[in-house]
Amino acid sequence: MRLLLCAWLGCAVSLCAADSKNPLGNGPQVVEAGRTVYNQTCTVCHGVDGDAGDRAPALGAARRYAHNTEEDIFNVVLNGIPGTQMPSMGLSEEDAWRITAWIRSLRAVAADFPPDGDVAAGEKVFWGKGECGRCHRINGRGGLLGPDLSNLGGGMRLSAIRESLTVPKPHVPLGFRPATVVTKDGRTIRGVLKNEHNFSIQMLGDDDRLHLLTSDEIASIERGETSLMPTDYDKRLSETEFRDLVAFLSRLTKRAAASE
Amino acid sequence: MARLLIALFAVAAALSAQVSFEDLKNPDPEDWLTYGRTYDSQRHTPLSEITPENVKDLQAAWIYPIPSTPRQQAVPIVVDGVMYVSAMNEVHAIDARTGRNIWTWRRTPAVNRGPERGVCVLGDRVYVSTPDAHLVALDARTGSEIWASKIAETKDGYYSPSATFAIDGKIIAGVAAGDYGLNGWLDAYDAETGERLWRWYTIPRPGEPNHDSWEGDSWKTGGGGTWLTGxxxxxxxxxxxxxxNPAPDFDGDDREGDNLYTESVVALDADTGELKWYFQFTPHDVHDWDSVEIPILVDAEYKGKMRKLLTHADRNGFYYVLDRETGEFLHGTPFIDKLNWASGLTEKGRPIRVPGVEPTPQGNFVCPSTSGATNWMSPAYNPATGLFYLAVKEGCGVSYKAKQEFRPGGFGYMGTGYVESPEEPWQMWVRALDLTTGERKWEYKQITSKQYGAGVVSTATKLLFAADDQGFLTALHAETGEPLWHFNTGMRISASPISYGVKGKQYVAVTAGVNIVSFRLPD
Incomplete structure (x- = not known):
């Protein structure tokens, strides 16, 4: 019932379930209002939109020591941090809650604050023009070489989803590094390295089979330096298609199943 | 009759005194008596049963679990077939041939602060420093507690993770934690009674030399832990x-000056604790580059003259050669490829800083990262090859800073922190350096390994055993770095391996995760 209520209100399941104390709620309008107040008040030190500032931490950064509770954030926004350069800005409690909602949205996963878009159209892009399903799997359907995206929106921030579609990563994460291996018995295997060490590799081939080889079985190994993941989706898709794809991806979550 | 009994007891007492100061100076080849085996910390065993030719046959002899302590960092001590190893609030005595427990001592009440880095032995006693900042003497045969001396107040936040160190009649113990803004010191205790004999403070107090290397009152929370061993x-x-390191680690704005004696190696008179000389590797550090890395002592020819050398690979990425009689800087060179914070060293060994790599509120790129080019994992030296071996971390970090107030009682006072650089991720290597020039002779990439902690051990047969965070213990040829044997222990290795012998049989042992694993050749 609580789940249904949350869904009806259009707010994020996790925030409702966490018994948010924000009297204004954490809906998109509150978040957007918080962003406005934030950019009028906090940017001198913390930077525009929570990006890098000159005098204080970037609040949107994915830093391991930057995971505070909603109440902690509210208290700091309202009262500052005594003994530091973080002052009380003389904000009303309502504006402090709006800023709190905005800061939390910076750190929230995509499903907490999913963006607008035609989700059904985004799903068609995923399986069609975007060819995402060739490598990625959602709830048992799709390819194997890339990460399973069934809970993408429940585990990744919206900004990170957009980045993964548009910004090349400097290094390919372990488990998805492309490689071509030639074995001493003459086979050529293309795929991704799930794991490796000096003495063995564990590889998933483009034949969707695991290939487990020790170093004395390998004639040569060529490791790709770039990911198989295209990062030009903002160019290969139209603006509308890209928006719809992000809207679809942001709503991929296992939460409902877990709640049941 | 009474006289006979007294005589018998006297003989028994003499026989039970297992480890003398003379033994510590010249250990039996089969024993591993100190953290680095010998006082010079060369981590080199004279045992020669395991060779490059037969190491392929090495096999696990036994596994001894210590479930209470994941990611063990302690280095075992081995005396006449008995292995002593500390874990969090515990010491275990183990039959080093079979892996069977002899006794276990547990500190109560237990305090969960660590890690533990090892015990020392002297006479018939084992000495351990504890998470509740005590030095405890145990009977080596039974584990019964003989005395416990308080090193520091736990209510202040102190603990004692360092490996204890035995010299003539004295036990040396250190403290942590500089990261809490707690000033460090080094203590010497009477091995017999537990009475404290001297204390040397790592941060000079008012009126002491070099106190002015600290701005204002910043010395009061200057840090300078002594958390490894010597x-x-x-x-x-x-x-x-x-x-x-100095505190706050990443924010040096309110502690202008060199911040002595943080990030230094110090030479202390063992009888008095008097400072004889010091050498600071990173003046006014703002990257938490503790200089606790083990100094290796070697008598060797340097520029045509025999010198008493002290060699040290620092967390800041430079390898140093000093004269250990005087502290004179002789030579220094980077042992990593990615180093951006200094363009070199002056004639006196002081780093030539590159401006603009200090931590900032928005994060700043620095190589090496705070986790360091190396760390507590021990290096080794092989006199036969003349090479200094060490575990190296290449890669960079992003360091942040923010104002922070000191809170007494043991709370973090780091002035914020760091993350791995996405552009220059971490990669572990084993490297061999020429002792006096630091020139790289060979290197071995530990594929997929990026977390530090596992050191190396050298053998007389020109083997080097290295380990990694993937759980592998690997035997490398000490002259080439060629891998000759490996074993997957299944758990992350965060400690340095040792080699010891029992009744003519050579073993190689390492703590891997919660397990101690010991290897030997088949009979």
């Missing part, structure tokens, strides 16, 4: 110990 030269009677 080396010792019996001829000079000097104790060499690396000192930890």
């Amino acid at each position: 080396s010792y030269d019996p001829e000079l009677n000097l104790l060499y110990w690396g000192i930890g």
Whole structure:
């Protein structure tokens, strides 16, 4: 019932379930209002939109020591941090809650604050023009070489989803590094390295089979330096298609199943 | 009759005194008596049963679990077939041939602060420093507690993770934690009674030399932990110990100055604790580059003259050669490829800083990262190859800073922190350096390994055993770095391996995760 209520209100399941104390709620309008107040008040030190500032931490950064509770954030926004350069800005409690909602949205996963878009159209892009399903799997359907995206929106921030579609990563994460291996018995295997060490590799081939080889079985190994993941989706898709794809991806979550 | 009994007891007492100061100076080849095996911390065994030719046959002899302590960092001590190893609030005595428990001592009430880095032995006693900042003497045969001396107040936040260090009649113990803004010191205790004999403070107090290397009152929360262990030269009677970072770690704005004796190696008179000399590797550090890394002592020819050398690979990425009689800087060179914070060293060994790599509120790129080019994992030296071996971390970090108020009682006072650089991720290597020039002779990439902690051990047969965070213990040829044997222990290795012998049989042992694993050749 609580789940249904949350869904009806259009707010994020996790925030409702966490018994948010924000009297204004954490809906998109509150978040957007918080962003406005934030950019009028906090940017001198913390930077525009929570990006890098000159005098204080970037609040949107994915830093391991930057995971505070909603109440902690509210208290700091309202009262500052005594003994530091973080002052009380003389904000009303309502504006402090709006800023709190905005800061939390910076750190929230995509499903907490999913963006607008035609989700059904985004799903068609995923399986069609975007060819995402060739490598990625959602709830048992799709390819194997890339990460399973069934809970993408429940585990990744919206900004990170957009980045993964548009910004090349400097290094390919372990488990998805492309490689071509030639074995001493003459086979050529293309795929991704799930794991490796000096003495063995564990590889998933483009034949969707695991290939487990020790170093004395390998004639040569060529490791790709770039990911198989295209990062030009903002160019290969139209603006509308890209928006719809992000809207679809942001709503991929296992939460409902877990709640049941 | 009474006289006979007294005589028998006297003989028994003499026989039970297992480890003398003379033994510590010249250990039996089969024993591993100190953290680095010998006072010079060379981590080199004279045992020769395991060779490059037969190491392929090495096999696990036994596994001893210590479930209470994941990611063990302690280095075992081995005396006449008995292995002593500390874990969090515990010491275990183990039959080093079979892996069977002899006794276990547990500190109560237990305090969960660590890690533990090892025990020392002297006479018939085992000495351990504890998470509740005590030095405890145990009977080596039974584990029964003989005395416990308080090193520091736990209510202040102190604990004692360092490996204890035994010299002539004294036990040396250090403290943590500089990261809490707690000032460090080094203590010497009477091995017999537990009475404290001297204390040397790592941060000079008002009126002491170099107190002015701290701005204002910043010395009061300056840090400077002594959290690993040291080396010792019996001829000079000097104790060499690396000192930890200044606090707050990442924000140096309110502690202008060199911040002595943080990030230094110090030479102390072992009888008095008097400072004889110091050498600071990173003046006014703002990257938490503790200089606790083990100094290796070698008598070797340097520029045509025999010198008493102290060699040290620092967390800041430079390899140093010092004269250990005087502390004179002789040579220094980077042992990593990615180093951007200094363009070199001056003639005196002081780093030539590159401006603009200090931590900032928005994060700043620095190489090496705070986790360091190396860390507590021990290096080794093989006199036969003349090479200094060490575990190296290449890669960079992003360091942040923010204002922070000191809170007494043991709370983080780091002035914020760091993350791995996405552009220059971490990669572990084993490297062999020429002892006096630091020139790289060979290197071995530990594929997929990026977390530090596992050191190396050298053998007389020109083997080097290295380990990694993937759980592999690997035997490398000490002259080429060629891998000759490996074993997957299944758990992350965060400690340095040792080699010991029992009744003519050579073993190689390492703590891997919660397990101690010991290897030997088949009979």
